[in-house]
Amino acid sequence: MGDMTLLEVIIIAIVEGLTEFLPVSSTGHMIIAQNVLGVESTVFVKAFTFIIQFGAILSVVVLYWKRFFRLNREPLPEGASAVKRFLHKFDFYWKLLVAFIPAAVLGLLFSDMIDAMLESVMVVAIMLVVGGVFMLFCDKLFGNGSESTKMTERRAFMVGLFQCISMIPGVSRSMATIVGGMAQKLTRKAAAEFSFFLAVPTMFAATVYKMYKLFSEGGTDIIMNNLGALIVGNLVAFVVAMLAIKFFISYVTKYGFKAFGWYRIIVGLVILALLFTGHTLEMA
Template structure:
């Protein structure tokens, strides 16, 4: 990977991390379009690590939810908040570790076909999910039970192209949360989920040696994380308002169109790469 490829991929990650269109899927597609070598351990790690850069924007934008404890009541509220996040992330930890240990995750990350299929399938579902689940109430809050069930929905995102954001927001709506509350809990749950995925990838990379830790690769990771952080913060602010007002249909049609174009290209024997 070079600097230009890194900047483009990081912008794509920042724009799509909190949208229900699959940021991992879009990065895989972008990497193929740019001719980035697939199957490279550093490329796999880069895909996860810059997502954590985007996730840090949640902590910055919602820092009061994470850290403000001015009195005993707020301290108790924060402890309950953290407990719900722990419960919510447990299903993804179990499924994610199993997928990684089996080699399934690495195989999925190299498959553009899987991404295209899941973009279309998820897009079709999103055309109807507002009708199915749009019964949320402001009085319904995220309980421990709801957090766990939303966490189970999040496990679907182990398949690139599904979208962690879509899975968790739909899971929240299925649990009778409003779109806004479901989206915000999706943001919060992303923090421990992506922190864990990033840490796991870094540990795996160090176990295989430190030959990857060249000054160039470290610079690319830093640049990617910073750009993803800034772009994600802007995208997140826009997304909450858009989703609350318009729902999922726009994103559903977008997914279907993009996925269908990729499927047609693949099935007709065309390469996605724009680089010879």
């Protein structure tokens, strides 16, 4: 199956599906999975870890299809402007766009710096630990919000600013956006669901950008020679991500984030221990 065996494709896709929407850093887990399996970090392997995100984000659309394909039909006061009526009708998509803009702008402006940070396994490990310590206390810090708190444009933009923090590898996009939502007084469930929704445009844009760079650098043959691996990887990531999302929403609503904090700390310390004992770890 090209650069990877079928077993390697399935395992890495399972890791992607399990960790993409949990606040545990999919990047950190990709590093561990790739190095445990002994998968060489080729051009295709790096592209593979981004392209299979499509399967993961598709699981969000399928699970929440009523939210994604439903227009806002709540009545507006008479006399509302055409612009206000338009934004009201497409309220869900408008707020996603507002939240998406900060990361899109910063991602384009600082793409080289972000790519440089992505090469540092040490940064990933440290941020896993730091983020884990924070998650031990975030439930007490923010509480569980209020069911009456609605997502507004301002709150969506603030969540988008928090998402920018996840450009530091190891922070976890999911953790940053969920914390951003909780900081805006959303409940844990509402914050987590908006994090999932925001992942769709964000991860789709990142995947398209990576594929564009790959094709522009002559990577058409690489994709075609590994097409089977990409199809299997996306299918596995899709199924596993659906299960992970259902588990996460149920668990975090009842128990909060402390367990994920301890888990992040353990994973980060394992990576640091491997680095300090002379192991050479490559980024996925």
